[in-house]
Structures are given as C-alpha cells and as structure tokens.
Amino acid sequence: MGFVALSYRALRDLDDVESYSKKRWGTRVANKYLKSIESALILLKNNSSLLRTRPDLSLHFQLYRVQSHVLVCVVKDKNVFILTISHSSMDIRTRLLELEPHLLSEAAALYKKFVA
Numbered sequence: 748m749g750f751v752a753l754s755y756r757a758l759r760d761l762d763d764v765e766s767y768s769k770k771r772w773g774t775r776v777a778n779k780y781l782k783s784i785e786s787a788l789i790l791l792k793n794n795s796s797l798l799r800t801r802p803d804l805s806l807h808f809q810l811y812r813v814q815s816h817v818l819v820c821v822v823k824d825k826n827v828f829i830l831t832i833s834h835s836s837m838d839i840r841t842r843l844l845e846l847e848p849h850l851l852s853e854a855a856a857l858y859k860k861f862v863a
Contacts, residue, residue, distance in 0.1 A: 749795065749822075749824065749825035749826035750792060750827070751789075751791055751827045752828050752857050752860075752861050753828075754828065754829065754831070754853045754854075754857055755853075756830060756831050756849075756850075756853060757818075757829040757830060757832055760831055761781070761784065764777075764780065764781070764816065764832065765777050765780075768780050780814065783813055784813050784816070784818075787811060787813040787818065791811060791818075791827045792827065795826075795827050797811060798810065798811050798822060799811065803840070804839055804840050804843055805843045805847065807821065807850075807851060808820060808821060808830070808843065809821065809822060812835065815834060815835050816835060817832070817833050817834075819831045819832070819833060819850065821854045823854075823858050823862065824862060826858075826862060828854050828857045828858065831846065831850060
C-alpha cells in the first residue's frame with residue numbers, strides 16, 4: 748500500500764471547490780462534498796488500481812471521478828499523486844493539453860519530495 752499526496756495546484760483546486768460550493772449550496776453541502784473527495788483519496792490510497800487511464804485524453808495521467816469532479820493523477824511505485832482537480836463540465840482534454848508540461852513537472856517534484 749502506498750500513499751496519496753496532493754500538489755499545491757490540487758490543494759488550490761480543493762479550496763476553490765469548497766469556496767464555490769459554500770457560495771452556491773451552503774456550508775453543509777460543501778462539507779459533504781469535500782468529505783466525498785476525502786473518502787475518494789483514502790480509497791485510492793488503498794487501491795490505486797481504481798484509477799482509469801484515458802488514452803484519448805492523456806497518455807501520462809490517470810483519472811478518478813468524484814461526483815462532478817475529476818481527480819487527475821499519476822501513480823509511481825503504488826503512490827498516488829493528485830495533480831489537479833477539474834470540474835467535469837470543463838473540457839478536460841483541452842485543460843490537460845494546456846497543463847500537461849506543468850503537471851508532469853509537478854509530479855516529478857512531488858515524487859522527489861516524498862519518495863526519492
């Protein structure tokens with residue numbers, strides 16, 4: 748069993764999810780939504796094989812859907828690195844193409860920080 752680490756970008760994304768959810772639906776719903784993401788992180792820590800590859804979207808990243816968000820991840824030595832969290836209404840393909848160089852460099856930095 749490995750571990751799960753979140754990039755700074757993913758942490759900012761979580762803050763954005765919380766802020767938007769609170770404004771739109773209130774604190775109780777926002778907390779419930781964040782709890783579902785937290786549960787997904789624990790699930791992925793224990794079973795990274797739940798992540799899905801989507802070669803049509805990216806050859807580098809694996810994805811996991813949590814309600815209306817998609818966790819964009821890489822797995823290295825059974826460790827899951829969450830790089831960004833995108834709303835499913837976004838054009839994920841375009842977003843990944845745009846962010847790919849940055850996300851790959853963030854993944855390498857996370858790996859170096861936590862494993863190397």
